[in-house]
Amino acid sequence: MRKNIQKLFLAGFLILCCCQVWAQTQVSGIVKSLENDEALPGVNVVILGTTRGTVTDVDGKFNLALENGENTLVFSYVGFQTETIEVNGRSVIDVNLVPDIGSLAEVVVIGYGESKAKELTSAITTIKSDDILQTPNGQAMQALQGKVAGVQIVSNGAPGASPTVRVRGIGSFEGNAAPLYVVDGMFVDNIDFLSPNDIATMSVLKDASAAAIYGVRAANGVILIETKAGSYDQKGEITYDGYYGMQNPQNVIQMANAEQFVRYVNETGAPADIAFVANAMQRFGRSRVNPNVPDVNTDWYDEVMEPASIQNHSLTFTGGNEKTRYSIGGSYFDQQGLMKETRNEYKRLNFRVKMDAAVTDWLTVGGSINISASRQYVGENATWFQSYFAVPIIPVYDDQNVDASPFNLANAQQIGYRGRQNPFYSLLYNDNRNDIGKVLGNFYLDIDIIPNRLSFKTAYNYSLEGRNARNVDFAFNDGVTDIVSAIRRENITSYDQVWDNYLTYNNSFGSHNLTVVGGYSFRSEFNELLFVRGTEISPNPERDMEELWFLSRALNIDITDVGDANNNTLNSQLYFQSYFGRVAYNYDGRYLLYGTFRRDGNNKFQKKWGNFATVGVGWVLTEESFFDVDLIDFFKFRAGWGQMGNDGIRPAVGAPTIEESETAIDDVLVAGRVLRPTFDLIEQWETTNEMNFGITARFFNNQLHMEADYYIRDTENLAVSIIPPVFRDTERRSIGEIRNTGFELMLDWNGKLSKDLSYSIGGNVATLKNEVRNLGGANGLLAGSAEFRQISLIGEPYQAFFGYEVAGVFQNEAEINNSGYxxxxxxxxxxxPGDFFFKDQNGDGVVDDQDRVVLGSFFPDLTYGFNIGVSYKNIDFTANFQGQTGHSILNRKRGEIIFTNDTNIDADLANNLWRGEGTSNQYPSAAGLRKGWNQNMSDYFVESGSYFRIQNVRLSYLLEQNELFGATMPDVRVTLTAERPLTLFDYNGFNPEVANGIDRQVYPIPAIYTVGLNVKF
Amino acid sequence: MKSYKLINYRLALAVALLFTASCGDVLDEPLQNEAIAEQTDYTQSENMILMLYGAYAEFNALQWETFPVIAVRGDDVNAAGDQFPLQETDEFRYDRNFWMYNSSWLNLYSDILRFHGAMEEVDRYKEGGANPTEAEQYIAEMKVLRAFEMLQLARLWGSILIPETSQPGDLFEIELSDFATVMQHLSDQMDEAIPQLPSVHPNQRTDVRGGVTRYTALAVKAMVNLELKNFQAVADATGEIIGSNLFSLASDFYQLFKIPGKLSDENLLELQYSDFGNSSGTRTRYLWNFFGPSSWTPAVAGAGGGWGFYEPSVKYIKFMLDRGEQTRLETNVIFTPDGIAEIQSDPNYATLPPFISNVSPDGDVFNNHPRYNFLSGKHYLPSVQLTQGRTTYGENKNFTCIRYAEILLMHAEALVNGGTNSTMSADQAINAVRARAGLTALSNATLDDVIDEKYAELAMEWGIRFYDLVRYDRTDELNYAGRTYNAAEDRYLPYPLDQQAILPQLEK
Structure with missing residues (x-):
C-alpha cells in the first residue's frame, strides 16, 4: 500500500514535469480551406512525435512553440485531408487544407471506437441530427422510417409508444427482436427516454462485420447513439429548436352506418338480431329518411377521436475552450392522444450535461448525465376494439338510461346485445398513468499511454429506471349492473450497469496501417417488480379527486393480483462478462482487413460462454494506380462474415416446474401447487451467421453516392414454440433455423445548379426473403391461435398465415354440385350459394386439414424510400416517400365474428356481401358470414398490407444574421412540416402497419402538421 | 527516461483497471424465481398436500365453454345466445373447426395431464418419507378427478387417447382407445382408488372439505359402468353409497342449487367457488354469466346479468307440465313473459298453473329477450343471495357435478336393467327422488319410468339426458324442434382440426 502511494506521488511528479514547456521557437499562421478560402476554426495542429499541439481559433489562427529538434506539424480536420508540413525555421506557416473526397473522410462511430468511412469493410448507415429532427416525433427511431435500406420501422400512433424496429428482417421471434441501442456506451433496449434533440448521430450497424463486436447482443442489429457534445475552442452557442403541430387521424376505416348495418342484419335472417334493431327503433325512434332504420347513426370512430396537438421545445448550450468542452440541454415534448374524453397523453422532460476535459496532455476525462422524466396517460386500448365492433344503432348518451351513473351512457344490453358495447365506458371510466424516470450516467477516463499510439479507456455507465404504473377503474352503473372501483399499482425498477475497459493501439509502418483494440467489459441488469390491486376505493374515485386515488383507500385487496414476479424476464438479476478485440489493417488505403472477436459470458443460460468472431475485407479499386476512370471517384468492394448472438430471449430451465395456484375450498382461499409438465428448454442464445457483400462508390465528381449490399443471415438455435398434443401450452425449444436474405441499395445524388440553387435526390430499396430452414426435424410447426392458424414450414416464411384458399363464392347450386366436393x-x-368455395387442394372431395396452404407472411418482400430536396438561397424544401409491399395482414377484426355475432362490420364488407348470383365473388352472404364453414381460416381473412406513403414534406426558410436597431439578430429558421400526409393502401383496416401482422386493435397513425422554429444565438 | 517511466505508469494504471474489472463468479448466479420440480425437497412432507390443493384448483377452474359442449345436445336444453358453434352443436351439425371443440378438448386433457403430474409428485413425496396412507389417498382423489373429466372427454369424442403420464409428448406413442375401453379403464381406476379413500361424506372431510371420498369414487364407477351397461357393477356401487347412509336428498330442491346448497348433504362432487365474504376483491368463480339473463330486473338493483346461452327446451317444459311437476319445474326453469306466451300458444297448455311466472321465488323479474325465452334455474343465483357489494351473476355459488339424486336414479336404472342389490329397491330409489319433488310413489318402476325421472330430475346437468338417450338408442327423442339426429354420425364430435394436425392417430 505504502509503495503504491509512493508510486502515485512519483507519477504525479512525473506528470508535472511533463507539463513544463521549454519554449524554443514560435510558429504561427492561419489555416484556410482551399475550396473557398474561408478560415477554418478548430483544426488540430500537432507537433509530430509528441502529444503537444493546439487548435485553431475562430479566425483559423494558431500559435505554437517548438522545442529543439521538433520540425514537423500535422494539421488535421474532419472533412479535409491531413497535411504534414515541415517548419524548416519558418515562423509563419499558412496552410490551405484540401477537402477530402465526399464524406468518405468522415469518421464513423463503430463499436468501441471510430473509423474512417473509407476504411470500413462493413455496412453502416449514419443518421445525423438534422435528419432526425426532420420528423416531428417523440421517438427518434421513427425518423429512420424509409431512410435506411434494410431497416424496417413500424409506426405506433399511441402517445409515447415506440415504433417497432427491425434490422434486416427478423432473426428472433421473442420479445420484440429489437436491435441493441448503445447510448454513449450504455446498453438499452429502446431509446424512448431520449429526446431526439439530444442525439448527435445514430449509426446503424447492419451487418455482422460491424455489429459482431457486441457479441451476444448483436444479432438484431446494433444502433450506436452519440449524444451531442461540444467542441474544443468553440464559441458558446445557444440554440432553441421547437415545433408545434396537430395530429389528424388518417385513413379511418369506414364502418357500416345504421342503414347498412340494418340491411346486413335483416339479410342474416337472425331473428334475435332483427329484434335488437326493432328494440332500437322502439327506444330511439325511427329514422325519417328510412323508417326501417333506428333514428340513431353513430360513427364510433368519429365519436372517440379528435385531432390532437404535438409539441417539442429544446434549448441547447454548447461550447468549449482549449481544454474543456460542454453540451448542456433541456427539452420538453408533449404529445396528446387522439382519444376524446379521457386522459391520453405523453409528456417528457429531458435534461442532459456532457463534459469532456483534457486534464493533462495524456489524460482526458468526461462524463454525461441524461435525465428523462416522462408521464404517460394511456387511453384504454379496448376503445379501438369497441369502436370497431359497437353497433351504430346506439347513441353515445341515452337519456332513457336513467339508472346509469355518473353519466347516462347508452348501453347496448338494453336493446338486447350481450355487451354494453359503447366505447365511452372505456374512455370515461378509466385512468391509466405511467410515470417513468430514467437517469443515465456515464463517466470515462482516457489515457494516452504512448502518444498517438496506445491509449486506454475505461468507461462506466449506469442506468436507473423507475416505472410506476397506476390504473384506476371508476365505479359506475351502466343502467344494468353496478361496477365497483379498483386501483392497480405496479412498480418496475431497473438497475443496469456497463463497465468497459480497453486499450487502443494505432500505428503505421510505411503503407501498413494498423489499429488494434482489446478489452474487457462487465455488465449487469437487475429488475424489480411489484404489483398490487385493490377494489372499492373510498371515496369512489372521481376525475377531479385524483389526490385520493390510493391503494390504501381500497376496501379489499385482490390477492390473486398481488405479486412481485410474472415471468423471469422481470425480477431478474443477470450478469455478463465479456472480452473483446478488434484489428483493423489496411495497406495504403487500398486493401482493407478487419476482424473482431468477442467472448461473452452470462448467467442467463445453461451455456455460459460464447465466442463471436467476424472477418471483413475490402478493396478500394480507385486507389489502384491502374485505375483511372474519370467518372468514378471512389469504388470499394466489401465483404464480411461474422457471428452474432441474441440473448434477448427468455431463458428456460429446461425442466418441469412447480407453479403456485390457489382455489377456494370450503370458502377459504387455499394455496396449492401444480406441476407444469411441459417446459421450455432454452439453454443458450440464438446465433446468427451473416455474410455480407457490398459496394461503396462515388461517381460524377462525388455527386452520386451509392451503397449496395447483399446479405445472407442464417439464424440457428432459434427459440421456437412447439404446440404439444392435447395440452394447453406451448413449449419453447432452441431448434429453429431461419434464413433472411436481402439486397439493399442506396443512391444519393447531390447537385448544384448555381451558387444559389442546389438539389438532392435519393432513394433506397431493400428486399427481404425470410425462410424457415430447419425445425429440429419437424416439417412444420403450428403457431398462432387454433382459429387463426399460422405455420412455420420448411422453405416458407416463419409463422406464415395458414388456411384454406378461397376459390370464390358459390353463386348457385350448380356451382356447389360442380365444386368437386x-x-x-x-x-x-x-x-x-353465398358460401365460400374453398379450394380442395388434394382433390379428395373434402376440404380438411390436408387442404390448408400458406396464405401469406407478415414480412414485406420489398421496402423502399426516396427523397428529393431543393435549396434555393434561404429556402429549403424536402420530401420523403416510403412504402412496402408483399406483406400480409390477418384482418383479425373481421375474424372476431367467430366469437360473437353481436358486432358491426366494416362498410366495405357490408356493401359488398354476396346478395345473389353474380353480386360478389369475394365475400359470403350475410347469413354465410355467421356460418362456421365461412369462418374457417382462409385468405378471406388475410389481406395484402402493401402501402405507399408520403412520409414527410418540409419547407423551411432561414432568416440570416441581420442587424436590427444596431443589435445582431440571431439566425432564425422557420419550418413547415407535414408528416405522413398521405398513405395509400387497399387493406380493409385502419393502418397497414401491423408489426406482427395480426390486426386486432391498432392505435391509428395520425398525420402530423407542424410549424417549427430554430433560433441560434 | 522520464517519459519511459511515465508511460510505464500509465500502462500499469490501465492494466490495473483492466483486470480489477473482472468480477467474481457472478455467472453462476441462479435464475430468479424458478422452482424446478426435480429440485423440490421431497422430505418436506407437509408440502405434499399442496399438490392436492393444486389438483382441486385445476378441477375448479373449469372453463366456461367446456360445460355447454358437454351438456347442450340433449332435448332438455337448447343453445341460445350468439355462439354459432354451440347452436350448431345443439342441432347436431358439427364442424371440426369450431373453436369450442378444440378449447374443450384442451381444457379437459390439460387438467388430466396436470392430475398425472400431481400424482407423480405425490409419489415422490411418498418416496421422500411422507405418510404413505395419506399419499395413497391423495393419489386416489386425483384419480377420481381424472376419471370424471376423462368420462366427459370420452362422452364427447368416443375413442380417445388415455394418457399414462403427465408428459403430453408421450401421447404420440399412444393409440386410440374406444369408448368401452376408456370406460373399463376408468372403472378399474376407481377400483384402485376406492380402498384408499376415506369413507366419509365429502362435507365431513376436515383436510379438504368437499373433496373426493370413497363415495365419489363409487359414483364415478357407477357412471362409467352405466355407460358400459354393466348394471351389476352400477348396482353394487350405488348400493354401497346408499348403504353408507351418509347422503340424503336436500329437503329444499330450490335452495340446493343456491348458496345454502354449498357442500350440501346431497352433493358428492362440486366445483367450489367463493367470494370469501368480501364485498369486492379476491374471488374464485365459475363464469356464470353464460347462464345468466340478458335482461332482468333483479330484486337487488345493480346485480349483473349474463349472456343467456343456455335455454331449457319447450319440450322439457311441456314434459314437466304433463307430469304435474311444480317443485322441479319451478326450480329448473326460469320463464320470461314471452316464454310463458310461447307455451300458452299451444292450445293444450293455454292454462298454466299459477306458479309459472317470470318472477322468481326470490323476487327477481326476468324480462323478454330476443335470444331466449327460458333460462336454467339450476344455474341461477337470486340477486338477494349475492354478498353485499358483489354484482357478478352467480358469484359465490358452487357448481354441482354429482349429487345423490343421480346416484338413486342410477341405482334404479341398474336394477330395472337386471342388476341386483339388497340395499334399496328400484321403486324405493325412484320414489325417494319423486317424494322430494312432491310426486306420488310409483310401483314396479320400468326403465321408461327411470329415464323419465332422470329427465325430470337431472335436466340441464352435464348432458345426462343426452347420454341416457344415446345409451338406450332412444334418440328419436332428439328429433324435436326441427332437429335430426343421425345415430351413425352424431353421437361423437369430430376431433378438432388442430388436434388432428398434431396427433396422426386422430386421422381416420
Missing part, C-alpha cells in the same frame, strides 16, 4: 361433404356442411 363429395355429395356427403356438401350435405354435411349444408353448403348453399
Amino acid at each position: 363429395t355429395n356427403e361433404f356438401i350435405a354435411d356442411n349444408s353448403l348453399v
